[in-house]
Amino acid sequence: MSNSDKQSEGSVTFLRWFRGLIVIAIVIWLANLVYQNAINPEAEHPFKLGLDLAGGSHLVYVADTSKVDPLEVTELMSALRDVIERRVNIFGVSEPIVQVESSSFVSDEPTNRLVVELPGVTDVSQAVAEIGRTPLLEFKLYSEELAQQQVALGGLESISAATSTTTETELATSTESDEINIAAIANLPFEDTGLTGRYLETASLEFAGSNSGRLANEPLVNVRFTKEGADLFAEITRANVGEQLGIFLDGELLSAPVINEAITGGTAIISGGFTAEEARELARNLSFGALPVAIELQSTQTVGATLGAEVLDKGVKAGSFGVVLIIIFMTLWYRLPGLVAGVALLSYVTIMLSLFQLIPVTLTAAGLAGFVLSLGMAVDANVLVFERMKEEYTKGSSSREAAATGFKRAWTAIRDGNVTSLLSAIILFWFGTSMVKGFALVFGIGVLVSMFSALVITRTLLLMLPDVKKAQATSLSKLLASGINK
Amino acid sequence: MFAITYRKLFLRIAATVVAISILLIGGLGLNLGIDFTGGSLTEVAYETAPEKSELETLVANKNWEGGYSVRESIDDAGRSAFFIRTKDLTETEREALSAEVTNIGEGGEITRFTSIGPVIGQELKDKAGWAIAGVVLIIVIYVAFAFAGIGTPVSSWTYGGITILVLIHDVLVPTALMSVLGYFLGVEVDVLFVMALLAVLGYSVNDTIVVFDRVRENLIQNRTEHKKKQAAGTVREEFEYRLTKPYEEIVGSAVQETLARSINTSITTLLALTVLYFLGGSVTQTFALVLFAGVLAGTYSSICIASPLVVSYAKWQEAKNSK
Numbered sequence: 120m121s122n123s124d125k126q127s128e129g130s131v132t133f134l135r136w137f138r139g140l141i142v143i144a145i146v147i148w149l150a151n152l153v154y155q156n157a158i159n160p161e162a163e164h165p166f167k168l169g170l171d172l173a174g175g176s177h178l179v180y181v182a183d184t185s186k187v188d189p190l191e192v193t194e195l196m197s198a199l200r201d202v203i204e205r206r207v208n209i210f211g212v213s214e215p216i217v218q219v220e221s222s223s224f225v226s227d228e229p230t231n232r233l234v235v236e237l238p239g240v241t242d243v244s245q246a247v248a249e250i251g252r253t254p255l256l257e258f259k260l261y262s263e264e265l266a267q268q269q270v271a272l273g274g275l276e277s278i279s280a281a282t283s284t285t286t287e288t289e290l291a292t293s294t295e296s297d298e299i300n301i302a303a304i305a306n307l308p309f310e311d312t313g314l315t316g317r318y319l320e321t322a323s324l325e326f327a328g329s330n331s332g333r334l335a336n337e338p339l340v341n342v343r344f345t346k347e348g349a350d351l352f353a354e355i356t357r358a359n360v361g362e363q364l365g366i367f368l369d370g371e372l373l374s375a376p377v378i379n380e381a382i383t384g385g386t387a388i389i390s391g392g393f394t395a396e397e398a399r400e401l402a403r404n405l406s407f408g409a410l411p412v413a414i415e416l417q418s419t420q421t422v423g424a425t426l427g428a429e430v431l432d433k434g435v436k437a438g439s440f441g442v443v444l445i446i447i448f449m450t451l452w453y454r455l456p457g458l459v460a461g462v463a464l465l466s467y468v469t470i471m472l473s474l475f476q477l478i479p480v481t482l483t484a485a486g487l488a489g490f491v492l493s494l495g496m497a498v499d500a501n502v503l504v505f506e507r508m509k510e511e512y513t514k515g516s517s518s519r520e521a522a523a524t525g526f527k528r529a530w531t532a533i534r535d536g537n538v539t540s541l542l543s544a545i546i547l548f549w550f551g552t553s554m555v556k557g558f559a560l561v562f563g564i565g566v567l568v569s570m571f572s573a574l575v576i577t578r579t580l581l582l583m584l585p586d587v588k589k590a591q592a593t594s595l596s597k598l599l600a601s602g603i604n605k
Numbered sequence: 606m607f608a609i610t611y612r613k614l615f616l617r618i619a620a621t622v623v624a625i626s627i628l629l630i631g632g633l634g635l636n637l638g639i640d641f642t643g644g645s646l647t648e649v650a651y652e653t654a655p656e657k658s659e660l661e662t663l664v665a666n667k668n669w670e671g672g673y674s675v676r677e678s679i680d681d682a683g684r685s686a687f688f689i690r691t692k693d694l695t696e697t698e699r700e701a702l703s704a705e706v707t708n709i710g711e712g713g714e715i716t717r718f719t720s721i722g723p724v725i726g727q728e729l730k731d732k733a734g735w736a737i738a739g740v741v742l743i744i745v746i747y748v749a750f751a752f753a754g755i756g757t758p759v760s761s762w763t764y765g766g767i768t769i770l771v772l773i774h775d776v777l778v779p780t781a782l783m784s785v786l787g788y789f790l791g792v793e794v795d796v797l798f799v800m801a802l803l804a805v806l807g808y809s810v811n812d813t814i815v816v817f818d819r820v821r822e823n824l825i826q827n828r829t830e831h832k833k834k835q836a837a838g839t840v841r842e843e844f845e846y847r848l849t850k851p852y853e854e855i856v857g858s859a860v861q862e863t864l865a866r867s868i869n870t871s872i873t874t875l876l877a878l879t880v881l882y883f884l885g886g887s888v889t890q891t892f893a894l895v896l897f898a899g900v901l902a903g904t905y906s907s908i909c910i911a912s913p914l915v916v917s918y919a920k921w922q923e924a925k926n927s928k
Contacts, residue, residue, distance in 0.1 A: 171888070179725065230724065243718065247696055322841045416696075417722035426650075429681035430886035437885040441877040448873060485797055488889035491881045492804060492896060495874030496811075502873075503815065506866045532818040535751050536811040542747060543740045543807050550736040558800050562807070 141584035142576055146466045153472045164476040168238075169483035169557075172431040174424030175212075175238040176246050179220075180414040182231045186311060189411065195411050196221075196231050198317045202408035203233060206253050209407070212237050216570075233414060243421050254368055254401065256316035256342075256409040258387075259309035260355070261363035261375060309365045309372075312355050316409020318348025323387070324395075324402045338398035340389045342405060349385030355383035368401075370413065434487035441494045442468060449498060453505050459580045460501040467497045467572040474564055486561050488542040493565040499536075500573030503529040509600070512589050518599045519586040526578055533570065540566045606857030612913030619910045622902075623774055626781035635780070636787030638795040641730050643723030644671070645694040647702060648678075650686040650710030659709055660687055667691075667702070676791045680716055681886050690793075694720055733799045740803070744810050745769055746818070755821050757828065757846040758919050767914050768813050771906045775809035776802055778902035780897045786891070795890045805899030808874070812867060812907035819859035820912065826850070827855055853916045861911045871904040 155160040170177050181198060184192050196219040239588040240246050245473055320343045344352055355364070356378045359503045365375040366389055373391040393401065446461035453460065471490065475482060481535040508525030512518060544563030587596040608615060618735055639646050654920060662908040664673045671692040680686040687706075694702065697716065707713035745765040752761035779802065828846040848855065882893035 179722075181722075181724070230728075244696060244700055286699050418693075418720050418725055419699075420719040421715075421717065423716045426681055430888060433681060433884060433886040434889075437881045437883075441880040441885055444876045444880060445873045448876060452869060484886055484888045485800060485892070488797075488881060488885060488892050489800065489804070491877050491885065492874070495877030496808065496870070498873050499870045500812070502866050504868045506863070506869075510862070528822075531822070532815045535748075535814045535818055538640065538751075539747055539810050539814060540807045542743045543803070543810075547736055547740040547803060550732050550739060555732075555736070555796065555800065555803075558803075562804070577629060 135579075135582050138579050142466075143462075146469055146576070149473050150465075150469045153469060153476060157303075157472075157478050157550070164479065166472075166476055167479040167481045168427075168431065169481045169486070170236055170238060170427075171419070171422050172427045172434075172482060172487075173238045174241060174427040175236065176240045176243050177419040177420040178235040178237075178243070178246065178250070178416065180233040180235070180250075180456065181417045181483045182233060183413045183415070184231050192231060192393050194235070195317065197230050198411045199233060199414070201317075202253060202410060203250060205407050206250055207235060209249060212239055214238060232417065238344050239424065241421055242424055243419050247416060252404055253407070254316065254404050254409045255370065255413055256310050256319065256405065257367040257370075258314040258352075258355070259365045259367060260312055260359055261365060262308050262310045265308035265310065284337045301439060309367075312351075313365075314348065314351050314355060315411045316405070317411030318344045318351060319409050320345045322402045322405035323401050327390075331477070337390065338393045338395045340393070340402045340405065342387050342389060344385045344387070348446065349383070351383055352385065352387065353383045369461065419469070430484050431487070434484065434491070438468075438487070438491050438494065441491050445494060445498060449501070454600065456501075456505050456581060459577055459584075460498055460505070462580060463501060463572045463577040464494065464498055466576045467569055468494070470568050470572065471565065474568070480560060480564075481557060483557060486557050489558050489561050493562070493569070497565065497569035497572065500529070500533045500570060501577055503532055504573065504577065512600060515590065516589065517588050518584065518596070519582060522578075522581045526574070533573070535564050537570050552586060606861045608860050608913055609853050609916055612917060615909035615913055616917065619906065621775055622840040623777055626777040629781040630777070630784045633784040635784050636791065636793050638793030638878070639690065639719065639721050639726070640795045641726045643693050643721050643726035644692050645718070645720040647691070647699075647706065647715060648680070648686060648717035649689065649706045649718045650680045650714050651683070651710040652684065653710055654685040654687070655710035657687065660689065660706060663705055663709065664689060664691065664702075667698075669694075669698075673803050674791065679887065686716065693722055725844070729796065737803070737806070740806060741769060741772065744772075744845040748810075748814065751814075752817065755824050755848055757824070757848065758852055759915060759922065763915065763918060764817050767911055768810060770914065771813050771911045772806060772809050774906050774910060775805055775899055775902045779805055779899040781893055782898045783891075786894075792891055794859070797889065798895060801892045801895040801899065804896055805903060808900055809903040809906065812870070812903050813911045814862050815866065816860060816907050816911055817847055817915075819863050820856050820915070823855045823859050839893040839925040852919050856912050856916050860908060865910065867907055871900055874900050 156164050157166055159165070180203075182196065184195065187195055200217050200219050204215070207215045207217055215238070216234070218234050220232045220234050221230070235246075235250065237246055263530045322342045325339045327339055339537055360378050360380060361574045363375045363377050366373045366387075368389075368391075373389060389401075439533070442464060445464060446458075449457035449464075469492075474480065480486070504522075504525045506525075507528045508521045511521035511524045514523065541563060544559045544566065547559035548563065583593065584599065587593065587599060589596055589600055645926050657675055660675050661673075664675065667673075669692050673692075674688075674690045676688040676690075678686045678688055689702070689706065691702070699720070703718075707715060745762075745768065748765035748768050749762045752764045755761060755764075783792070783794060783798060787794065827849045829849060831845045831847060833845045878893045878897045878900065882890055882897070885893065
């Protein structure tokens with residue numbers, strides 16, 4: 120061998136070691152980062168635990184969007200989400216989740232749901248009651264046509280009885296003169312105007328002045344609309360002078376004053392024979408936001424905090440034992456390369472955990488189980504390569520050549536197997552409900568990371584090992600041989 | 606290779622397993638949980654547990670429609686616990702039930718409560734069905750394209766089709782196990798079971814593809830290329846391939862060469878699942894068990910069903926063509 124050959128051989132060896140050490144250093148650095156994030160309660164990227172591990176309540180509400188223009192549903196649902204989010208924040212729960220979920224196109228009827236997750240809240244009744252306090256405020260126009268239809272159907276008697284308790288009211292600038300007997304118009308022949316609590320900005324308690332034509336000091340609720348709401352309100356009142364505008368709270372008619380002129384001020388007054396206490400309560404509830412559509416509780420789930428911690432503890436234990444057992448098995452079977460696969464598996468775990476923290480992925484009992492399962496499957500690419508490598512090594516290639524050929528030959532199998540897995544994960548993510556989506560996400564990331572750990576980490580580390588031939592029959596060459604055959 | 610030589614035996618075993626599985630599923634049915642049917646599940650744990658019958662009378666006295674069931678269990682802290690399944694409870698009903706069940710026995714505590722409306726249940730069922738169908742479809746198409754061009758002696762669609770047949774076997778076995786568990790122990794099918802099935806699906810396809818990948822490679826190594834006679838005017842050159850070894854021998858060596866890999870990957874996966882079963886939380890025990898059955902079935906099928914089936918199909922096709 121000439122001098123220059125020796126030199127370049129030396130620098131190549133150095134490069135191999137250099138690369139290997141850098142890979143190991145990065146993994147150790149990442150592991151430390153994950154660990155620091157996990158133990159530090161104020162870390163920027165802590166693990167995010169799902170309700171079944173952290174304990175808490177999960178509520179699903181279904182929104183009645185049947186009367187809403189399909190094009191507006193998305194906007195309406197996000198308005199609804201904001202309102203409930205403000206409501207839920209009253210609890211002072213750390214990181215409540217309020218999200219909109221719509222049923223996918225595979226189900227017959229499109230439904231829109233609101234998912235509320237309250238970590239740490241195990242008293243569902245309290246949560247349900249608090250959310251239930253959100254008022255539903257609607258402004259509807261009296262419709263002669265509808266009323267006549269109802270008369271024709273003979274429903275008037277029962278209706279008029281139901282509304283006889285309703286009292287008189289007034290819009291902000293209207294005068295008192297045209298009060299109509301509300302009992303006669305009933306609470307059903309009203310048409311939606313699109314003006315709802317969604318356009319509410321604030322609400323405050325007020326007392327009627329002495330010259331307003333009503334009982335002095337009657338408690339009232341003054342609502343102020345947003346810019347959009349004010350415009351809508353002005354438009355409705357302008358187009359319907361002389362008509363009655365019904366104010367509905369939680370589906371019940373509160374009052375139906377006559378519109379005397381267009382109201383452009385953007386405020387309305389709600390009266391309804393309130394006591395001062397009732398009016399204060401309503402103003403408070405309205406100022407947290409009013410529901411733009413009616414919602415109904417569809418499902419609830421509560422998990423006790425101690426139980427969740429127990430499940431988490433067990434999951435972590437299972438994961439750790441799993442990793443140790445797999446490393447032992449791989450080392451016994453594939454010897455030195457097996458140990459390398461063990462290091463790659465540890466890197467897989469580290470990278471996955473760091474991604475869980477960074478993305479962040481909400482960890483659930485199911486997700487944890489899926490992760491433990493993935494440990495067993497993550498070494499598959501290594502196994503494929505090592506089996507190929509063994510064939511070449513037995514045929515007489517040097518260990519490094521065998522490794523290079525092993526990677527090359529195993530590639531198509533690794534590619535095809537992983538692409539199908541990835542495609543499955545994408546489809547699951549697409550179709551699945553939130554729980555399945557989480558599983559699909561972990562599964563998909565797992566496929567990519569396991570490929571990376573085998574193709575980059577295992578490869579770099581394998582090439583670090585000294586180059587020997589099987590025929591040399593030294594202890595090192597035996598360590599590099601694998602499996603039980605000869 | 607034994608799997609190819611005795612392929613008739615192995616395929617008969619597989620056919621029997623599939624038949625038994627279908628009979629079990631059809632005969633015993635699946636015990637669908639509230640995730641799919643809607644309803645409520647109350648989990649209560651005790652320091653000193655009351656008799657199961659006490660709880661049953663308590664729930665029976667409520668006279669709720671749709672029946673009820675009470676199942677004994679051990680919770681994750683080692684206390685004795687019960688699962689009480691009822692109709693979809695309202696808030697007031699839930700509070701009443703919680704108060705009453707924690708009153709009997711000592712140290713009663715509601716550890717989990719789940720209530721699912723019937724609409725969500727139905728939707729979940731639909732979604733699960735669509736998801737599985739979608740995955741299966743995409744796999745056939747991918748396999749057919751990835752194996753395009755190995756069309757001697759069987760087409761790439763055959764490999765795709767057989768991947769799916771194998772998949773059905775692998776999914777039926779754990780489903781049958783689930784219906785046995787449901788019938789005798791009252792174990793319920795929940796969302797986790799669907800996820801376990803999806804994982805089996807992924808495992809099974811991966812396992813089969815690895816063997817077929819080796820078949821593909823060996824076929825390419827053991828064939829000679831001949832230019833096809835061209836009709837006048839065609840511009841594209843077409844090739845015809847002739848195998849230098851019998852097809853079954855090529856497939857046999859592919860199975861042989863991937864045998865160690867198939868077994869080792871299933872060992873590492875089964876190790877992880879065993880640990881999960883014994884050390885993991887009670888929620889995921891059934892998940893681990895179902896997957897265990899699925900992985901065993903998947904390993905058997907990738908060695909003893911997939912390749913033998915390809916060879917049998919090729920023989921049948923050959924016999925048909927020579928007639």
